[in-house]
Amino acid sequence: QGKFALIDDPKTNLDIKKLKTKSLSLHWELMFTRSMFNTDDMGKQRDLLNTVASLIDAGTIKTTFGEHYGLINAENLKRAHTHIETGKAIGKVVLEGF
Known part of the structure; x- marks a missing residue:
């Protein structure tokens, strides 16, 4: 039950x-x-x-924010994707400016 x-x-x-x-x-x-x-x-x-x-x-809940790679562009997207592919990314990987 x-x-x-x-x-x-x-x-x-x-x-x-x-x-x-x-x-x-x-x-x-x-x-x-x-x-x-x-x-x-x-x-x-x-x-x-x-x-x-x-x-x-109050700090009881913490963000899952991990890495910030700046504005969306080909270079930053490639850097972020490479980081994710390592399998060591923890939390959210962020690009901005969509």
């Missing part, structure tokens, strides 16, 4: 019939559902974002 939550699509097909025998419930979470469908509880999104902002400001 319990709950099974997903925030992204499974990499393989998920046979949900296997959850039935264990009395598991399946839950999807998408942070944009409220804004995409203008749900009645849209204000809750603001509350959640304010909570996350407070946690970031």
Whole structure:
């Protein structure tokens, strides 16, 4: 018995019939559902974002920002891609100016 939550699509097909025998419930979470469908509880999104902002400001949650390679151009894109290909990249690799 319990709950099974997903925030992204499974990499393989998920046979949900296997959850039935264990009395598991399946839950999807998408942070944009409220804004995409203008749900009645849209204000809750603001509350959640304010909570996350407070946690970031307090240092409780840290960014996944890893490396910044500057403006998008062929040279910086190549540098960023080379870094990712090493398999040693940790966190987000950022290019800006799109």
